[in-house]
Amino acid sequence: MQDASTVQRIGLGEQVRARLQARIMDRDLQPGARLNVDALAREMSVSTTPLREALAALTARGLVTVEPFIGFSVAPLPDAAFLRDLYETRLRLEPWLAARAALHLTAEDSARLRACLADMGAHVRRGPWQTHRTHAAADEAFHDIIVRASGNLPARQALSALNAQVHASRLYMADQQGAEITAREHNAILEALLRRDAEAAEAAMVQHLEGSRERLAP
Secondary structure, eight states: OOOTTSOOSSSHHHHHHHHHHHHHHTTSSOTTOEEOHHHHHHHHTOOHHHHHHHHHHHHHTTSEEEETTTEEEEOOOOOHHHHHHHHHHHHHHHHHHHHHHHHHOOHHHHHHHHHHHHHTOGGGTSSSHHHHHHHHHHHHHHHHHHHHHHTOHHHHHHHHHHTHHHHHHHHHHHHOOOHHHHHHHHHHHHHHHHTTOHHHHHHHHHHHHHHHHHHHOO
16 A cells, blocks of 8 residues: 555656655755666656656756766755856846846736745745745746746747756755845846836846855855
8 A cells, every 4th residue: 555655646757756856955865866766666656667757857957967877866966166157157148138128028027027026935935845846936937037028039048958946946945044135136126127127127137146146155
């Protein structure tokens, strides 16, 4: 008989991915740990097919690595050099895109940005991944809406490939500091966008990204 934690067989691949991601984010599966496909499949009472599909999805998100003849492992935490490069890339693109978005923002975009801020409330900023994932998804959506509103599809695709929110969340959950400052920075970006002030939106995005970099890699 399966216990209550066993994955149910509805949307199996997605459920397996969600379970594994939670374990990685909560450090139940430590950075660098080898992931034995057969053992995990037995543990979760699933076949290896949805398990491998889940691992492939997590690899695409930067949470799992795979090496020929070795297999899957939990990705290491981003180091200072990686974070510098990550934020340098974002700083080259996102402030400029925020300025463009300020000139093209629609009423629907504005409503969705407000909803994202509501979903980043204090009640989901701290805690295990089961709680924090709401904040992380809203944060990711907030930035994506701005990039999409800029109208630059190649830039959106490039930023999506960085998996910036995943890397930030892995580090943020270690000490869970700076949430209130982050909220103020997001509000400043939104206020500039709503005023259609391109210069202010660009400056607010620079301040947010530089502050985030400092909080994650002081």
